[in-house]
Amino acid sequence: MGEKLPAAVGFILLISASLSFSAEKPLDALFDKSEVAAITDNMCLFQEAEDRSCLINLEHVQLDQYQPVIVDRALSTDDLSVSSISIIPELLPAKSHLKNEKLLLLDQGFERSDQLYLCKKLSERGFDAGFLVQGARPLLSEPSRFMLEQSYLVSPAAVLKELVNADPIVVVVDQPIPDKLQTYSELLYQLTTGDQFWPQLEELHRIHSQSGLRPIVLIDPEPGFSEEMFNHLQKTNLNSLFIMDGSITDVVNAINDGIRIELSKKRDLSRKKCI
Structure with missing residues (x-):
């Protein structure tokens, strides 16, 4: 070894x-x-068999069709090159007024287990939401x-x-x-x-x-x-x-x-x- x-x-x-x-x-x-x-x-709430369709590649995204939502406490709306809102991830499932929007969730892009778990919770509550696979990094404004x-x-x-x-x-x-x-x-x-x-x-x-x-x-x-x-x-x-x-x-x-x-x-x- x-x-x-x-x-x-x-x-x-x-x-x-x-x-x-x-x-x-x-x-x-x-x-x-x-x-x-x-x-x-x-830890057992995440399973390898979870549906990963909520993970969206930037190459397949038309940003004007989504509402970008920052769910990373380390980022602010001023950090991005696109118009966005910022919501603590634990509070997002309670924001029922966003159910009519297609939500593009933005975080660092590393913790897939957290992403899939939040996606599942949002889907169960009737949200149309997905995480940008690459995270917010490609959308940073002159970082x-x-x-x-x-x-x-x-x-x-x-x-x-x-x-x-x-x-x-x-x-x-x-x-x-x-x-x-x-x-x-x-x-x-x-x-x-x-x-x-x-x-x-x-x-x-x-x-x-x-x-x-x-x-x-x-x-x-x-x-x-x-x-x-x-x-x-x-x-x-x-x-x-x-x-x-x-x-x-x-x-x-x-x-x-x-x-x-x-x-x-x-x-x-x-x-x-x-x-």
């Missing part, structure tokens, strides 16, 4: 492993209580570099929640893939920085992201943005790409800790099914 694979597309790792767990670090040292709740509460960087960054808590509840593509850069991640994902990739890094990443996106339905998250040894990475991100069209704002150890420690016990009570972790 941990050997670098050839530079061809055959760098995919599809491995299922049994895990051993130990309490190495308290969970609350990694995540605050609200983040832990977001990972462990109501600063800071805002652009923030649109790519996702927390270790968000990554762990999606590994448990959904099926993101995980790319580990310049480091071995920990065995403990392998039960949580069937789409683990190991890439090495160099001349072939970006071509390989673009090929991976083309083949496996399902036109952006599956987000891709990079876990780099040094979280953050180098000038080279930022420049490449500006030139590529990888709107479903995200970067974890933390180390791979953050996720592994959370798996080791008590959060794993809470998860295992409700799900068969090796199959991502509720029990």
Whole structure:
């Protein structure tokens, strides 16, 4: 485990492993209580069989036919190049006056489990709503570099929640893939920085992201943005790409800790099914 694979597309790792767990670090040292709740509460409400027709690709959208709705607390209506409204997602199902509108929901674009759950709730209440697969990033109005960087960054808590509840593509850069991640994902990739890094990443996106339905998250040894990475991100069209704002150890420690016990009570972790 941990050997670098050839530079061809055959760098995919599809491995299922049994895990051993130990309490190495308290969970609350990694995540605050609200983040832990977001990972462990109501996880079985999301199912892989959920209808994903509410995930809308920007290429198929005529914006003038939708009412854009920001459901991300980190964004405001002033941040976008299109006219929009902003509503806290928990309150949206109560906004019955919007049932006559086609709603285009905008968030960061990473947490598919939250998107599908909200879509289901809105559909049950008679709303016509869908999430923009690429998130709000393509609609940002003259964003600063800071805002652009923030649109790519996702927390270790968000990554762990999606590994448990959904099926993101995980790319580990310049480091071995920990065995403990392998039960949580069937789409683990190991890439090495160099001349072939970006071509390989673009090929991976083309083949496996399902036109952006599956987000891709990079876990780099040094979280953050180098000038080279930022420049490449500006030139590529990888709107479903995200970067974890933390180390791979953050996720592994959370798996080791008590959060794993809470998860295992409700799900068969090796199959991502509720029990």
